[in-house]
Amino acid sequence: MAIATQAGAEGRRPYLRVAGLEKRFGSFTALSGIDLTIQEGEFVCFLGPSGCGKTTLLRAIAGLDPQTGGQIIQAGRDISRLPPAQRDYGIVFQSYALFPNLTVAENVGYGLVNRRMKRPAIAARVQELLAMIGLPDSGPKYPAQLSGGQQQRVALARALATSPGLLLLDEPLSALDARVRLRLRGEIKELQRRLGVTTIMVTHDQEEAISVADRIVVMNHGHIEQVDTPDAIYRTPASLFVAGFVGTMNFLTGTKSDPGRVRLGALDFRVAEDALERGAACTICARPEDFIIRNVGRDTPNAFEATIAATEFLGPVVRARLHIPTLPAMPVVADFSLNAVTDLGLASGRAITVALPPDRLRLFPGAPA
Amino acid sequence: MKNTGKGLVATGVALSVLLGAGLSAAAAKTQLTVYTALENEQLRPYKVAFEKxxxxxxxxxxxxxxxxxxxxxxAEKSNPKADVIMGVAVTSLILFENEGMIEPYAVKGADALRPAFRDAKNPPAWIGMDAYMSAVCYNTVEGQKKNIPQPTSWADLLKPVYRGQVVMPNPASSGTGFLSVSGWLQSKGEAEGWKYMDGLHQNIAVYTHSGSAPCVQAARGEYVVGISFEYRASQEKTKGAPIEVILPSEGVGWDLEASAIHKGTKNLEAAKKLLDWTATKEANTLFNNYFGVVAYPGVSKEVPNYPKDAEAKMIKNDFAFSAKNREAILAEWTKRYDGKSAPKAK
Amino acid sequence: MTVLAEGGRRPGIDRDAWVMRAGVAGIALALFLAILLPLWSILSKSFEDRSGAFVGLANYVRFFATPSLADSILNSLFVAGMTTLLVVPLAFVYAYALTRTCVPGKKLLAGIALVPILSPSMLPAIALVYLFGNQGMIRGLLLGETIYGPIGIVMGQVFYCFPHAVLILTTALSLADARLYEAAQSLGTNRRRVFFTVTLPSAKYGLASASFVVFTLVMTDFGIPVVIGGRFNVLATDVYKQVMGQQNFQMGAVVAVILVIPALASFVVDRLVQRRQVALLGARSVPLIPQPQAGRDRAMLAFCAAVGFVILGILGTAIFASLVKLWPYNLSLGFANYIFDDYDADGWRSYWNSLKMAAATAIIGTAVVFTGAYLVEKGKGAGRQVVHLMAMVPLAVPGLVLGLAYVFFFNAPGNPLGFLYGTMALLVICTIAHFYTVAHLTATTALKQLDPEFEAVSASLQVPFWRTFLKVTVPVCLPAIINIAIYLFVNAMTTVSAVIFIYTAQTKLASVAIVNMNDSGAIAAAAAMAVVVTATSATVKLAETLVSGVLLRRTQRWRAR
Known part of the structure; x- marks a missing residue:
């Protein structure tokens, strides 16, 4: 009954497969064409704006709101039509959903009592779990006597008590204040790595997703936009939506001209990608941190002149709002290191020359929504 | 985990069953459901004596x-609950007989009873217990205080001095009320009878639900005059109420309290036993504790404060008339007097 | 890990969902049989003649053509209107004193205002007879008018309806947003203007609701007019006379259907009003804490004390009446009137019956209502909304109508449920049905405060929902459950309107005995029984306050932080 430590058990074999999943509420389609494979031991985040269907997908996997169509296979077993109680998962909700009239120990042991376990065995297991979440002495307390973060850890212990094959986290950190949220997400990640339990977390907080997930599933309007590692999601977003949703992004709309080139007003940009036809409306996506300001010369690709309209101090970097005379309708923001700011004397009103390296740019057809 | 959410409900159901069982714990004996209009205080003595x-x-x-x-x-005709009807006005029993609700039965010892107290048919439909009649209760204390004289006749009650001081039972609900009405209609004739009631209505303070209430209210001085029946009147007087019991000089309507077996009873044998019992001398001696005129000849112990000349004041009564016209009379009465904006509540 | 996990699982059907569905279906069926079908039978009866043939509106035509019956409508509307006009302002001031001023002894005053709820409605009427009857102690105050009629009915109803109005208005007035008052104050608004521009508008839905509730209570109450109505007929007594007096079921059904109309109207308006009220009140309003104001507080205290004196005076009169040997000729006191065997065939048995009935109603009713509300709130299956709708129906059905409906439905030949007729069980069912809505709403409110994910959590832990229901839901909702049980108990003790039609000799209740004894003129014994009933409800209510304090402290330890 000990907690199996399967460190590094990621990505060996598929554990959960969702195929052609669909969910309709009346005439409203909440999910459509969801195909997804999650590897054993993987930590996956469902990320998207509210109403994108991420919680609906989680609840379908949990069997709480069964899907309208499609298949869910968990550990080789088709669970599509199984009631929640016959699936194999533990779940943690934003509201903790701790039983207020039961002690912490009773809450954690709630799922164990049902399993023909002897009383001492249950007590030992509960103690083990409480130690695991760093609350070894809180067993006799009632949930109301704990802080929000502690309550959520108890909820996590309760979900893990029965050693489920799958851990589902439905916005588990949203109800907590910022500092607790940061700490707890690290603890969750650490715990998950230690236990190696396949985990799905729903969140609308991209930073949270990026920091904990092995892979992120970005969702919008009931379908999946992109499934990839946080790094890939950030660096190579698969759609304008992902580009805009994850991190800060500048959108520069223009027209495709010669191969490898995009016309932006009076500017002519070089891009690495080139799948669009000449004359097509397109959008170049550029991260604020991808602007280079040192060693920009006339022959530097995609160099242009701009004026700093305003600056915002963000700590490690200074974010500058740039006014580009040749593109007056397109405000862009660029992040400069403090060193650069000091060295170059960057301040409001300064005219500067910056460049965007072509290999950092992403090109999408059309204009952002 | 057998302790389900439905367990609560099941516990509840079990509890209710237990409660129900508690109620019928004494179910070993034959339970005879007897519908009755007897006075409350009579029920226990009769029950005790019969069950003994x-x-x-x-x-x-x-x-x-x-x-x-x-x-x-x-109303329950199609789905009857009663085994026996006991101590109900003969007028009503005749009505039931006409509706085919009565199981005729030749009561043992019926021959010994006064002829007027048993159904003439063979086998008889009903068997009488005692006679009861209209009587007027007059509160002497209040009468004196308010300067309202003691009435001696029905006609007296029409006098304006009684305005708002007379109470009588609603004949639709009360057998006593009905026998007064039926008595006036029979002794005065229909037209005169209604005319009398029109006049009386002017003086009535309230029509009560039960036949006892008018006399009780007179006894408590709530009103000066209550039209009730002689048994209740003598009872109240015996209890010490300052009232006089008056049988008006024109004669009074009366009825028999009688008993019959309800057709279709599942306890026919027990029902017969009860009817047989009502014809015994012992039973009639009990009845005589309350009523001066009972079915068994010779049982005529004096009831305290019971009006003297009771038998003489009883009008010539046609039960068949009462039974046949009961519905029509009540309809007419209701139309004329029930709920009509009271002349009294100015 | 997965190996272990799979060991604990047994494939099979979704037991939880099926149990829930079966539960919802069961409750739906029960409500259908206990509420809708009887009501349907009363409606259809009003369109039939005595032989059961359909006659369309003939009964209604006959009703309106009978002057005495049509008069009753006007009489009922009159007393209901008068009572509403009197009781709502009184209750408003009283509730205002309790919520918006600093009068001392608020708990006591609030408690006194509730006293009438503990009594059967006959009690104030009986007391009024002793006070203002023809031999009444203070009959001179009526200036020669009679208490038997509209005056007596209205006085009795004001007493009887007062706590209902106070409860509604206290709730409405305690939902004040302090910031509105601060805003008004900072703008230099005077108190009068604040009252008319802030206080009154914020309470207007409460006032509307209270008015409708009072109006309906008076329209459908039977206990007061039957004691003190004299020759002033109202619809509620008409039903009784038509049905019990003349067994004219068709006409009784017509009156019953007519009685439903004002109740239904008030129900609909109340629903609309409540929906608005929710929208009106922001979730983030700041509660208003009244500030002392010597002059106002003294005036309010005087008012409340006067009202309290009248309430306790009426109760005291009833107690006095029950002790006097022979009013007004022998004023010696004693317990002779409590020897009920002298006045009623059933003697004390009807009281024990009431006690049994009330206990069964409280226990079974609470279990059914709470389970039903739970299934509606947390369950699965299409029937949930249907159950919820059916649970709302009794609020719009006067007890008189429900009782009559039970006679028609359960006594109909051929009804397989006919075996219930004449049993204690039917009285319990009828009483539960009669008071279902308020109990259901109390349970629903309590359940809504629970985390909606409890069931999901227990499902994920493979714990059947009913275990969570018993281990978590019920204990957490214990205060509400006790509330429901007491509510059902007190109402079952005092109710007369529904049960008067369906009691039998074996199941006669105390409230019915009160009516019967009063009918036969034994008004002192009737007062005695009313006092016994009131004492019982008061004891239970008091015991609740004491016991629940201790009990809740022990079982609700988790509430403490």
């Missing part, structure tokens, strides 16, 4: 005023 003589039978009374019990029996 017939230990295998237990009486379960369903009591209400004559009108109500009559209406109820009629």
């Amino acid at each position: 003589a017939n230990p295998d039978v237990e009486i379960v009374w369903v009591r209400d005023s004559t009108g109500v019990i009559t209406a109820r029996l009629l």
Whole structure:
């Protein structure tokens, strides 16, 4: 009954497969064409704006709101039509959903009592779990006597008590204040790595997703936009939506001209990608941190002149709002290191020359929504 | 985990079953459901005496005023609950007989009873217990205080001095009320009878639900005059109320309290035992504790404060008339007097 | 890990969902049989003649053509209107004193205002007879008018309806947003203007609701007019006379259907009003804490004390009446009137019956209502909304109508449920049905405060929902459950309107005995029984306050932080 430590058990074999999943509420389609494979031991985040269907997908996997169509296979077993109680998962909700009239120990042991376990065995297991979440002495307390973060850890212990094959986290950190949220997400990640339990977390907080997930599933309007590692999601977003949703992004709309080139007003940009036809409306996506300001010369690709309209101090970097005379309708923001700011004397009103390296740019057809 | 959410419900159901069982714990004896309009205080002595003589039978009374019990029996005709109807006005029993609700039975010892107290048919449909009649209760204390004289006749009650001081039972609900009305209609003739009631209506303060209430209210001085029946009147006087019991000089309407077996009873044998018992001398001696005129000849112990000349004041009574016209009379009465904006509530 | 996990699982059907569905279906069926079908039978009866043939509106035509019956409508509307006009302002001031001023002894005053709820409605009427009857102690105050009629009915109803109005208005007034008052104050608004521009508008839905509730209570109450109505007929007594007096079921059904109309109207308006009220009140309003104001507080205290004196005076009169040997000729006191065997065939048995009935109603009713509300709130299956709708129906059905409906439905030949007729069980069912809505709403409110994910959590832990229901839901909702049980108990003790039609000799209740004894003129014994009933409800209510304090402290330890 000990907690199996399967460190590094990621990505060996598929554990959960969702195929052609669909969910309709009346005439409203909440999910459509969801195909997804999650590897054993993987930590996956469902990320998207509210109403994108991420919680609906989680609840379908949990069997709480069964899907309208499609298949869910968990550990080789088709669970599509199984009631929640016959699936194999533990779940943690934003509201903790701790039983207020039961002690912490009773809450954690709630799922164990049902399993023909002897009383001492249950007590030992509960103690083990409480130690695991760093609350070894809180067993006799009632949930109301704990802080929000502690309550959520108890909820996590309760979900893990029965050693489920799958851990589902439905916005588990949203109800907590910022500092607790940061700490707890690290603890969750650490715990998950230690236990190696396949985990799905729903969140609308991209930073949270990026920091904990092995892979992120970005969702919008009931379908999946992109499934990839946080790094890939950030660096190579698969759609304008992902580009805009994850991190800060500048959108520069223009027209495709010669191969490898995009016309932006009076500017002519070089891009690495080139799948669009000449004359097509397109959008170049550029991260604020991808602007280079040192060693920009006339022959530097995609160099242009701009004026700093305003600056915002963000700590490690200074974010500058740039006014580009040749593109007056397109405000862009660029992040400069403090060193650069000091060295170059960057301040409001300064005219500067910056460049965007072509290999950092992403090109999408059309204009952002 | 057998302790389910439905367990609560099941516990509840079990509890209710237990409660139900508790109620019928004494179910070993034959339970005889007897619908009756007898007075409350009579029920226990009658029950005790009968059950002593017939230990295998237990009486379960369903009591209400004559009108109500009559209406109820009629309403339950298709789904009857009663085994025996006891102590209900003969007028009503004849009505039931006409409706085919009576199981005729030749009561043992009926021959010994006064002829007027048993149904002439063979086998008889009903058997009488005692006679009861209209009587007027007059509160002497209040009368003196308010300068309202003691009435001696029905006609007296029409005088303006009684305005708002007379109470009588609603004949629709009360058998006493009905026998007064039926008495006036029979002794004065229909037209005169209604005319009398029109006049009386001007003086009536309230029509009560039960036949006892008017006399009780007179006894408590709430009103000066109550039209009730002689038994209740003498009872109240005996209890010490400052009242006079008056049988008006024109004669009074009366009825018999009688008993019959309800057709279709599942306890026919027990029912017969009860009817047989009502014809015994012992039973009649009990009845005589309350009523001066009972079915068994010679049983005529004096009832305290019972009006003297009672038998003489009883008008010539045609039960068939009362029974046949009961519905029509009540309809007419209701139309004329029930709920009409009271002249009294100015 | 997965190996272990799979060991604990047994494939099979979704037991939880099926149990829930079966539960919802069961409750739906029960409500259908206990509420809708009887009501349907009363409606159809009003369109039939005595033989059961359909006659369309003939009964209604006959009703309106009978002057005495049509008069009753006007009489009922009159007393209901008068009572509403009197009781709502009184209750408003009283509730205002309790919520918006600093009068001392608020708990006591609030408690006194509730006293009438503990009594059967006959009690104030009986007391009024002793006070203002023809031999009444202070009959001179009526200036020669009679208490038997509209005056007596209205006085009795004001007493009887007062706590209902106070409860509604206290709730409405305690939902004040302090910031509105601060805003008004900072703008230099005077108190009068604040009252008319802030206080009154914020309470207007409460006032509307209270008015409708009072109006309906008076329209459908039977206990007061039957004691003190004299020759002033109202619809509620008409039903009784038509049905019990003359067994004219068709006409009784017509009156019953007519009685439903004002109740239904008030129900609909109340629903609309409540929906608005929710929208009106922001979730983030700041509660208003009244500030002392010597002059106002003294005036309010005087008012409340006067009202309290009248309430306790009426109760005291009833107690006095029950002790006097022979009013007004022998004023010696004693317990002779409590020897009920002298006045009623059933004697004390009807009281024990009431006690049994009330206990069964409280226990079974609470279990059914709470389970039903739970299934509606947390369950699965299409029937949930249907159950919820059916649970709302009794609020719009006067007890008189429900009782009559039970007679028609359960006494109909051929009804397989006919075996219930005349049993204690039917009285319990009828009483539960009669008071279902308020109990259901109390349970629903309590359940809504629970985390909606409890069931999901227990499902994920493979714990059947009913275990969570018993281990978590019920204990957490214990205060509400006790509330429901007491509510059902007190109402079952005092109710007369529904049960008067369906009691039998074996199941006669105390409230019915009160009516019967009063009918036969034994008004002192009737007063005695009313006092016994009131004492019982008061004891239970008091015991609740004491016991629940201790009990809740022990079982609700988790509430403490």
